[in-house]
Amino acid sequence: MADLRTKLGSLTLPNPVLTASGCAASGQELHQFFDVATLGAIVTKSITLRPRSGRPTPRMAETPSGMLNSIGLQGPGIDAFVENDLPWLAEHGARAVVSIAGSLTEEYVALARRLYGNPAVSMIEVNISCPNVENRGLVFACDAAASARVIAAVRRAADPKVPVFAKLSPDVTDITAIARACADAGADGLSLINTLLGMAIDTDTLAPALGGITGGLSGPAIRPIALRCVWQVHQVLPHLPILGMGGIRTGLDALQFVLAGASAVSVGTAVFGDPAAPARVLAELDQALNDRGFASVADAVGFAHRSVTEPVKESA
Numbered sequence: 384m385a386d387l388r389t390k391l392g393s394l395t396l397p398n399p400v401l402t403a404s405g406c407a408a409s410g411q412e413l414h415q416f417f418d419v420a421t422l423g424a425i426v427t428k429s430i431t432l433r434p435r436s437g438r439p440t441p442r443m444a445e446t447p448s449g450m451l452n453s454i455g456l457q458g459p460g461i462d463a464f465v466e467n468d469l470p471w472l473a474e475h476g477a478r479a480v481v482s483i484a485g486s487l488t489e490e491y492v493a494l495a496r497r498l499y500g501n502p503a504v505s506m507i508e509v510n511i512s513c514p515n516v517e518n519r520g521l522v523f524a525c526d527a528a529a530s531a532r533v534i535a536a537v538r539r540a541a542d543p544k545v546p547v548f549a550k551l552s553p554d555v556t557d558i559t560a561i562a563r564a565c566a567d568a569g570a571d572g573l574s575l576i577n578t579l580l581g582m583a584i585d586t587d588t589l590a591p592a593l594g595g596i597t598g599g600l601s602g603p604a605i606r607p608i609a610l611r612c613v614w615q616v617h618q619v620l621p622h623l624p625i626l627g628m629g630g631i632r633t634g635l636d637a638l639q640f641v642l643a644g645a646s647a648v649s650v651g652t653a654v655f656g657d658p659a660a661p662a663r664v665l666a667e668l669d670q671a672l673n674d675r676g677f678a679s680v681a682d683a684v685g686f687a688h689r690s691v692t693e694p695v696k697e698s699a
């Protein structure tokens with residue numbers, strides 16, 4: 384079978400299939416369906432400095448080929464996470480990608496410092512799809528300068544041995560501009576993409592379906608958008624590692640992301656219908672690479688770009 388090893392900056396993973404942040408807390412629930420150590424890594428739910436109870440219920444709503452969520456960063460806070468979740472992942476042999484979130488640059492810095500030197504942390508994913516209280520609540524990831532400030536500060540504060548990835552929002556006019564700003568600020572790679580902002584209205588109650596009114600859209604409905612983002616960013620930053628995600632349900636979906644330029648993929652929403660989906664996607668991706676004659680994942684990363692030639696310029 385194919386050589387599944389892949390690199391995300393200085394981190395080498397045994398295979399390129401990870402969970403997606405927010406879809407399975409810190410992996411404990413998934414362990415009854417498959418061995419969490421068999422995946423490339425577990426990406427944890429974004430963790431904040433203090434415990435948070437999250438947004439009002441209902442927090443989830445089904446949509447065509449997708450799902451809306453409005454969780455609002457519910458979580459135990461960094462101290463309980465470091466005490467309970469990280470040791471659990473390490474004891475079970477899983478690599479941990481720790482997603483961090485905040486509403487001030489200083490909060491991200493404090494989280495990175497708190498994780499410094501912890502051997503259970505393989506990588507930090509900086510979730511910048513959060514409202515920035517320093518700038519009128521504008522989501523960090525929708526503003527190149529704010530994104531760059533957070534990433535530069537986290538990169539300076541974090542353990543130099545640990546790659547720092549920026550997780551970007553697709554809700555922008557030009558994702559390549561945000562990607563470049565993060566790369567220039569020192570991001571070791573990018574996670575593409577977070578959910579898209581959406582909403583649904585319950586026609587019986589005549590009110591928004593989500594307690595938080597708006598929420599993040601995920602699932603197969605967003606896959607073509609996610610794939611387009613990976614494609615566009617790989618085209619302008621071909622050497623920057625990408626962790627791709629958005630509606631991946633099968634090995635062939637995952638292969639599309641790899642061919643577009645992702646060095647690894649995260650499986651998220653699919654676990655709600657099929658908790659073993661990440662392990663299945665890994666087996667299917669291995670088969671799909673093999674069937675197409677790829678000796679390794681690395682050989683397939685960005686391969687589809689080779690089929691595209693520059694548009695012919697019309698002569699005057």
Ligand code: RRO
Pocket residue numbers: 405429452453454455456457484510512577578598599600
């Ligand atoms: O917690 C959430 O409601 C949430 C977060 Br932090 C995120 O990054 N993306 C999302 O869809 N939901």
